[in-house]
Amino acid sequence: MTDERAKADEIAKRRFMAINLIRISGVVFVMAGLAIVQGAIDWPKEAGYALSIIGLFDVFVMPQVLSRKWRSKDR
Incomplete structure (x- = not known):
């Protein structure tokens, strides 16, 4: 029983x-995207907007997608 519990704890730690x-x-x-949009990094502003959206x-x-995916496997 303790081996199963230890394995479950290790899986939970990895997921966390x-x-x-x-x-x-x-x-x-998001921070890199904002830096690009503000002009601190010399990249096109579109790249900054894209990075910000991906970051958000x-x-x-x-995290919600992964949590739901892992929850369904455990049941």
């Missing part, structure tokens, strides 16, 4: 880390 890494990368994308998607949508 994956969700948080996605959120952190999303914040980095990563921060708000992807």
Whole structure:
């Protein structure tokens, strides 16, 4: 029983880390996008808008998608 519990705990830790890494990368994308739009980075503004949208998607949508996907596998 403890081996199964340890395995479940390890899976939960990996999933938690994956969700948080996605959120952190999303914040980095948004910050880079805003820097591009403000002119701090010399890239086209369209790239900045695209990075910001992708970052917002990563921060708000992807954690919920992954959580639902993993929840359905556990049941």
